[in-house]
Amino acid sequence: MNFKNGLTAVLKKDTSVPIVSVYIWVKTGSINETPEQAGLSHFIEHLVFKGTKNFPGNTEIMENIENMGGYVNAATSKEYTCFYIDIQKDGYIQAIKMLSDMVTNPLFPEKEIVPERKVVIEEIQRHKDNPHSQLFEKFMTTTYKQAAYKNSVIGTEDVIANIPREEIVKYFKEHYIPSRMVIAVVGDIDIKETKKVISETLGQNQNTNPNFIEPNIIEKDDTGTDLVTEDKLAHTYMLAGFLGPDMSSKDIYVADVALNVLGAGKSSRLNRILKEEKQLVYSISSSFMTLNGTGTAYISAIFDKTNYEQVKDALIQELDKFTAEGPTQEELQKIKINMKSDWLFDLQTFNEQASLMGFWKLFNHLEVFEKYLENIEKVTVDDVKNFMKKYYSKEKLSKVVVFPK
Template structure:
């Protein structure tokens, strides 16, 4: 059972009590990501995430790490295109320590200039590591192609140039603009006393009353039929093909998830069985959807040797065309429903995964759906819904492409309409 509250300063709190566990997972969600950046400060959201671990008025970076390590807990964070999350998982007896550390990081970080210099080097290495991994880099390249000119296409890590430009005043200004009470959701799942946890949060958050207005309104991104190629002397060619998907709150979200399960989202999918299992042409081939607030992206990825590239490309398009012509059978629809429901329920077996689920839902949808409601949404998807989504999404006449590898761009893309 979920409970929703609002602290006196406006921060939203969502709670799910599970009495039979001994852990508590706590997440502080901030509705800001690389979509809120510009060409001058790209990567600043991710950099701030790093800096919040580098020392506060009350703790050094080592003290922050030790505070959680000493009680056998976990402390981490991540930044995405539309949000940032700082989270901890601890024994229920140490809930107060986790909340104290997280609020200390969020509200009292120092942003010491010397630590900023050190962390710039760390993030630059992170960028280098990412660029050395073409199977990861090609997905960022697709976002850049599809959303060219819009901040949704910016890399979350930023660039060498922007990261080197960050300074203390710049970071503090961005935090004041985006780390505001209305932009924050605290999600907590596990074994706790509700009154105790709300009292703790009120006490720790009472001085957080940031009302500095965020600058500007972000116009929704538009899908661009585009092609980006990065030549690199490596053994494989990595390719992503993208078509416009659906936003996170769309009625077509669950139908598309089911279509993806059959098309390329699992080991039993058409893409995987045809290209890898039956023909042995690629080690990695799959599809997935990315759903944002105002738009979505449906992506097909494969990493293949240059000699197999044309055949794999032909087979991907063939499977896409078959999906439009044949769609899903009733049997495939039922199997994909069971698969999706199973994956969803198994993914909620831990307090941390449930904390992530309810926090993100409240942050973006202002609503939390129970597992029963999610299962009902999946079960209600009809063959007509599936057909509508396939007709809407599976159009290879409007496809964006990103590629990384040692290839002849004219020959390898001659059969792709882009």
């Protein structure tokens, strides 16, 4: 349902368990930031918990939720920021009120901003010490040369340490507007009462930004680039990948199938050949990163430094073979069954349902959620071959490798 202020709500009643999951999604993340704002979306995610108009104490929201037996969390990505509460059904109205106040009426008290700067800077430092995180950062900045997906979510210490409160408030007012928000509520709810409380809270948000400029999310340069660095590691880490479709394309279903066949699970093609048969890697996997703009197919591997050339050659050999021949019918059917099971298992929880429904609605593609399994089932061997020929070539493959010092 849509509200006059531009807010969208997705509601689903399920009385099988007396609990409710409430999500609020905001369409802003690191792709919306300038270099002078690097990490600000993530910083704001922290700060809205530090007091709001109706819950002014810096711990009031957390204490209220805990007193009702609920669980609250939040996350920031390149494309969105989300907040959610899982709670027993008697507390879900209050949960909606608290989350709504967080994304409409945060106080941003100066006395809370100062200590929170230190908290986030510590996160940035831990991020720098994590080889997986650093590999991903390097991969995104190597793969995306023009699109804003190259922007880091965690940001920089300099920005977090020095950005003034007025800049934080300005960014919040420009991006936390109802036309860029979705609230998803799933569980043992009263639909009529839920609509009423949303209308009286988040539905009253009048923030607008007529001058909003959408970031560039389409990467036109698909030329592969290699980056080799060193770090204090025991083994060699590699991320290799190529650009793929955006979420408006039906190719995203083929992408999911193709990358699952290649590297999902112990019986996947890359694991079977590079790890079990040739014993070149300690681990290898692949996946497709679905984005509102240009997505990415990526392969992650950990191996001994002396095996690098063999790993690289074997990977390209398998990708070339997969492009020419596609998966076998047996591989295709097996992966479809596994993907269906994973999808259905995830949907057992109200949290996952609210998360998926809110996410896809935020980008106006709720049909992906509604018809995902149906479209996965339609994928053929020829579809996979055509997908690989369309998006992959050796020249389009980017590789980021981190060797141990």
